[in-house]
Amino acid sequence: MHLSTSLVPTLREEPAEAEALSHRLMLRAGLVRQLAAGVFVWLPMGQRVLDKVAAIIREEMNAIGGQEITMPVIHPAEIWKQSGRWDGIPEMFKLVDRHGREMCLGMTHEEVVAWLAAREIKSYRDLPQIWYQIQTKERDEARPRSGVLRTREFVMKDSYTLDPDDAALDRSYGAHERAYRRIFERCGLVFHVVQSDTGMMGGHSAHEFMAPSAAGEDEIAMCASCGYAANVELARSVPPALEFPQGAREDVATPNARTIAQVAALLGIDPRLTVKSLLYVAPRGGPILVLVRGDHNLHERKLLRAVGEECRPAHPDEVPALLGAPVGSVGPLGARVPIVADETLRGGTYVVGANREGFHVRGVKPDVDFPCRFADLHAVLPGEACTVCGQALTVERVIEIGNIFKLGTKFSEALGARYLDETGQERPIVMGSYGIGPARIAAAAIEQRADADGIVWPPSIAPFAVHIVVVNVRDEAQAKAGEALYAECREHGLDVLIDDRNERPGVKFKDADLLGIPVRVTLGNAWVKSGLVEVRSRRTREERRVPRDEIIATVRELLEAG
RNA sequence: CGGGGCGUAGCGCAGCCCGGUAGCGCACCGGACUGGGGGUCCGGUGGUCGCAGGUUCAAAUCCUGUCGCCCCGACCA
Numbered sequence: 001m002h003l004s005t006s007l008v009p010t011l012r013e014e015p016a017e018a019e020a021l022s023h024r025l026m027l028r029a030g031l032v033r034q035l036a037a038g039v040f041v042w043l044p045m046g047q048r049v050l051d052k053v054a055a056i057i058r059e060e061m062n063a064i065g066g067q068e069i070t071m072p073v074i075h076p077a078e079i080w081k082q083s084g085r086w087d088g089i090p091e092m093f094k095l096v097d098r099h100g101r102e103m104c105l106g107m108t109h110e111e112v113v114a115w116l117a118a119r120e121i122k123s124y125r126d127l128p129q130i131w132y133q134i135q136t137k138e139r140d141e142a143r144p145r146s147g148v149l150r151t152r153e154f155v156m157k158d159s160y161t162l163d164p165d166d167a168a169l170d171r172s173y174g175a176h177e178r179a180y181r182r183i184f185e186r187c188g189l190v191f192h193v194v195q196s197d198t199g200m201m202g203g204h205s206a207h208e209f210m211a212p213s214a215a216g217e218d219e220i221a222m223c224a225s226c227g228y229a230a231n232v233e234l235a236r237s238v239p240p241a242l243e244f245p246q247g248a249r250e251d252v253a254t255p256n257a258r259t260i261a262q263v264a265a266l267l268g269i270d271p272r273l274t275v276k277s278l279l280y281v282a283p284r285g286g287p288i289l290v291l292v293r294g295d296h297n298l299h300e301r302k303l304l305r306a307v308g309e310e311c312r313p314a315h316p317d318e319v320p321a322l323l324g325a326p327v328g329s330v331g332p333l334g335a336r337v338p339i340v341a342d343e344t345l346r347g348g349t350y351v352v353g354a355n356r357e358g359f360h361v362r363g364v365k366p367d368v369d370f371p372c373r374f375a376d377l378h379a380v381l382p383g384e385a386c387t388v389c390g391q392a393l394t395v396e397r398v399i400e401i402g403n404i405f406k407l408g409t410k411f412s413e414a415l416g417a418r419y420l421d422e423t424g425q426e427r428p429i430v431m432g433s434y435g436i437g438p439a440r441i442a443a444a445a446i447e448q449r450a451d452a453d454g455i456v457w458p459p460s461i462a463p464f465a466v467h468i469v470v471v472n473v474r475d476e477a478q479a480k481a482g483e484a485l486y487a488e489c490r491e492h493g494l495d496v497l498i499d500d501r502n503e504r505p506g507v508k509f510k511d512a513d514l515l516g517i518p519v520r521v522t523l524g525n526a527w528v529k530s531g532l533v534e535v536r537s538r539r540t541r542e543e544r545r546v547p548r549d550e551i552i553a554t555v556r557e558l559l560e561a562g
Numbered sequence: 563c564g565g566g567g568c569g570u571a572g573c574g575c576a577g578c579c580c581g582g583u584a585g586c587g588c589a590c591c592g593g594a595c596u597g598g599g600g601g602u603c604c605g606g607u608g609g610u611c612g613c614a615g616g617u618u619c620a621a622a623u624c625c626u627g628u629c630g631c632c633c634c635g636a637c638c639a
Contacts, residue, residue, distance in 0.1 A: 011573065012588065013573055013588070013589095014574080015574085016573085017633095018632090019633065036631090037631065085639075091637085110639080139638080141637090141638070142638075145632090474597085503600090504597065504599085504600070504601060506597095507600050508600090509598075509599045510599065511600085513599090524598055525598070
């Protein structure tokens with residue numbers, strides 16, 4: 001590709017609307033442009049990266065027996081009504097066609113797969129199957145953010161496995177896990193595989209593939225010692241043991257102390273010896289008082305699992321009516337609402353709100369001084385002990401780049417996807433679903449590898465392998481040599497970009513760094529004077545002067561080194 | 563949906579408080595010089611000041627409404 005005639009609109013200045021590193025660099029390097037909130041145009045450089053990622057995905061999916069298909073973006077409402085997912089998903093784009101028929105835009109394709117399987121799979125002899133597609137998904141996200149990391153329209157590789165039973169599903173699931181590891185390794189990413197929440201959708205087991213990055217939206221807890229790794233919405237931990245104070249229950253005045261920090265400071269105690277009381281409201285179950293240790297944060301996803309339905313925090317106005325005291329002084333004693341306490345609190349003695357404005361109570365024992373049930377509710381803090389081996393956990397921010405999920409028979413039963421087994425008995429097909437976001441792979445690669453000058457692509461997904469800079473295109477010797485080298489690279493199967501613009505050298509070098517192509521070959525004075533070119537690694541900045549006939553070999557060597 | 567911020571040329575911003583000819587840098591076009599890390603000089607092009615009402619002799623500026631975008635939180639099969 002010739003830069004002089006291509007759409008590669010690099011920006012000298014930082015776009016104001018971009019916060020995340022990858023977002024800024026994708027805009028500045030001319031990979032993408034934003035059409036609307038969470039809706040992007042992919043320009044040639046970005047498209048080439050997506051194509052490279054997709055090629056790797058196809059190779060690895062095909063290697064485990066995946067068959068590529070393409071399912072529609074527009075779906076009839078009927079299949080979603082059959083699966084029970086038509087209502088209650090605010091992210092679903094719905095529309096009505098000219099005949100008044102209800103339709104939606106596909107946010108995932110379990111329904112379509114189950115519909116297809118119901119028609120085409122009849123016998124155990126037809127199983128197992130792995131179907132996949134690389135296709136556009138539409139989700140009306142409440143808050144698109146961080147460039148291409150969370151968008152309302154995005155390409156996803158989604159695959160679905162069809163198996164006769166759980167044991168076969170385990171094999172399909174394992175094959176996917178191994179394929180995913182290879183895909184992300186080949187894409188040059190640092191990543192972790194973690195246990196993840198199966199949500200309320202009735203799945204059995206799920207894992208997420210997480211790429212560490214400050215721009216990520218998730219957090220994972222990991223144990224370096226035993227390898228335990230889980231999304232914090234699921235991760236469990238053992239907090240260090242505490243020394244509890246002795247003494248009888250007594251009220252203490254805590255005027256104007258509303259936060260845990262204020263109460264602890266006023267009483268001169270460790271915040272870990274206090275209890276944070278949070279009033280939530282469940283749509284069906286009504287108000288519920290949630291207790292976590294003073295230094296802990298409630299993880300609402302854990303509360304959802306504990307309560308069985310999604311709860312919202314009570315409005316501050318609702319609190320006094322239910323507990324007799326305003327936010328800041330509420331507690332479990334005498335509360336006439338059900339109480340769920342974090343299991344960390346079991347067996348301890350704490351300071352709690354008195355349900356009387358300006359007062360707290362010392363020496364309170366959960367489940368002794370008030371009735372409650374225990375559940376795992378708090379988000380893991382770094383340094384707390386691994387429940388498996390007891391070593392300290394670390395907590396890391398990550399980008400979710402893939403997930404694998406054992407679905408079971410939910411969708412096959414809902415849409416009538418059944419088969420006849422060896423004995424002639426009809427059984428539901430056992431399904432799994434698996435997703436990868438190519439745009440997130442691209443963004444994660446930028447996040448993990450960029451330096452102060454711009455993107456540093458892994459060679460495997462770089463838009464080009466080689467970036468030829470002709471320092472002065474008006475020098476005929478340089479220009480001709482550049483074109484000749486360009487042709488030679490192509491003959492050797494190297495993806496090559498040539499900067500043949502009539503620009504100052506500084507502009508070209510800055511753009512080359514920004515674009516992040518792994519190997520740069522510079523044709524300039526050294527070429528004119530002594531027939532040498534500079535071959536330089538973007539990542540290490542190592543530069544070698546080599547004669548003409550050694551260029552291709554040197555390029556290959558630097559590409560190998562990543 | 564809750565909180566905060568921003569909409570003025572392709573990009574980054576000033577002007578708004580205190581109403582009176584719409585500006586700066588970069589980019590872009592023409593010319594001259596220059597040519598190894600975002601050059602210099604000269605001359606240009608480009609704007610319904612997000613949109614709609616209102617106040618006023620006069621609105622980018624004041625008032626009301628509305629739309630869009632960003633960030634934090636909530637949500638996220």
